[in-house]
Amino acid sequence: MKFPRKLEYILLFFFAFLIYRFFLSTDPxxxxxxxxxxxxxxxFSPFWAMAWDYMGNGGIGGPAFKTIWIDLYANFVYSITNFTNMPWWLSQRVFWIVPFISLSLASSYVFASYLLRDRLLKIASVLxxxxxxxILMILGGGQFGVAFSYALAPLALFAFFKLLDRPTVLNVLVSGLASGILIxxxxxxxxxxxxxxxxxxxxxGRKFTKVKIKAVVxxxxxxxxxxxxWILPILMSKGSLSGFSNYASLAGVxxxxxxTLSDSISLLHPNWPENIFGKIYFFKPEFLILPILAFATLLLKPKKEILFFLGLSIFSVFLAKGASDPFGQAYLFLFDNVPGFSLFRDSTxxxxxxxxxxxxxxxxxIENxxxxxxxxTAGVFIVLxxxxxxxxxxxxxxxxxxxQPIPTDYLLLKTELSQDKDFYRIMWLPQRQKYGYFDPNHPTISAQDFFKTTNHSQILKNLRMKDVQKLLEESSVKYIIVPTDSNGEIFLKDRKYDPLQYKKTVDFLxxxxxxxxxxGFGxxxxxxxxxxxxxxxxxxxGEVQGKFINPTEYSIRTDT
Incomplete structure (x- = not known):
């Protein structure tokens, strides 16, 4: 019996609404x-990329060498929303949330259709x-570059499979576009x-014909x-462009x-569900239903295409745990010796x-x-x-x-700063809360970045140093602000909010x-x-007057 197509749409809509219904509010x-x-x-944001990032280098400014399209897409969104005067909360839904959900559902459905026949089980694959x-933790953290690439990945892989099956001009174009955008x-x-x-x-690939190889090339x-x-600037600069992080750190890995292995084999993100960086939760055994059903495929004498995905799952489960036991040294060896593997400092x-x-x-x-x-069985699995x-x-x-609504204190700060046309920087101690205002005339500096330490006590000690006042003056710092930390994410002790740290900081200043x-700031x-x-x-x-045009261009006038 075929599963009705209308029920496919209903089931997908039900899941999407249930998980993402929180986005229906008008709060940012x-x-x-x-x-x-x-x-x-x-x-000021244009569609094209700017060569200078006024918020780069910790708020001091730095080269804005963009290697990923998510930055260009963001500039495009800013241009559209500025032109139409679209509210920020609405643009988030229209240009980010809806495209991600739509792409993820469509891409995974197309990929599932390549290997599965039953409609209900295609939906299970999409879910x-x-x-x-x-992906829910990635999305919750606002990592939309990763989220969009994750959503596009099945479609790019499907397009490549189709290219191998039928190396037509259309399949060459589709595969090239999907893979190019993905990278x-x-x-x-x-x-x-x-x-x-x-x-x-x-x-x-079956026969490696000239036509097939030509299509892939x-x-x-x-x-x-x-x-x-981004390839040409790297080649022209001989790889010396700033802006690339130094990932070659085994300690960082x-x-x-x-x-852990129990997390990776169960497709369980280690920070689920609070998504607090570094906070590891007890293993949740109910997630074992996923690997049990996945590896039960071995009982069916599966075809070789499915054996391929069994091998892929074992490969990914082992590497997703990173340097954790067992055999964590293997990941460190790969990181230290395989070219390009340093990109995967974060093994997740x-x-x-x-x-x-x-x-x-x-x-x-289940299909077999x-x-x-x-x-x-499919219905029971979906419920589980x-x-x-x-x-x-x-x-x-x-x-x-x-x-959440923007806290009133931060709206007061925004009103004050946005009306002031003078240039100066704002230092947030120890770091800016995500509601903190900034603009090209008022870049923000994180005290952690400025003093190059995450030790809160050391930051306070640095403020007592003899030359710090002059350093802040020459860095154009007018205000030092201690965030209210209304979400309990900054002043932490043992990964829990510690109000004493906030009080200690305010008393010190x-x-x-x-x-x-x-x-006047609440x-x-x-x-x-x-x-x-x-x-x-x-x-x-001598007096110098500078007029902002865009982050790469200023009009300067002096009295000398």
């Missing part, structure tokens, strides 16, 4: 990787891929998908052409290896392959059960999957899954003689320094 969606942007923060804990969105996710595509080509040329905007990126594998293996196992049990995701639909997730507490502790330099100044004296 704010996360650490997706901060609040007031209109004044983005009024596994689009609503697992990994532009997130090279890490793209490299994983390309690895899968390579081994699929080796095992299932043509597709790769399209991929390269779409990414020339060990620190970021939060997932391999969850992408686990999700992709499980989204095929579990439905395939006796027909009288097939749909019943919904049950283990209960933190998502019961409102326990954080980040953008918990829309109250006693500093070269700060003056500013009034509970926000705002301190004004004794003096600050302008954006442009002459050390020997």
């Amino acid at each position: 969606l704010v996360a650490n990787d997706w901060p609040l942007l007031f209109r004044e923060s983005r009024t 596994i891929y689009s609503f697992n804990t990994y 532009a969105l997130d090279p890490r996710v793209a490299s994983l998908i390309f690895l899968v595509g390579f081994f699929w080509f080796v095992f299932f 043509s597709s790769l040329i399209i991929v390269g052409a779409l990414n020339l905007y 060990k620190f970021l290896s939060f997932a 990126k391999f969850y992408v392959l686990t999700a992709l594998s499980f989204s095929i293996l579990i439905p395939y196992f 059960l006796p027909s009288r049990f097939k749909h019943l 999957f919904l049950f283990i995701l209960r933190p998502a639909w019961s409102g326990e997730l954080t980040g953008i899954f918990r829309p 109250d006693k500093m003689v070269w700060f003056k507490r500013a009034q 509970n926000l502790a705002v301190y004004q320094t004794r003096g600050y330099r302008g954006h442009f100044f002459i050390p020997s004296g």
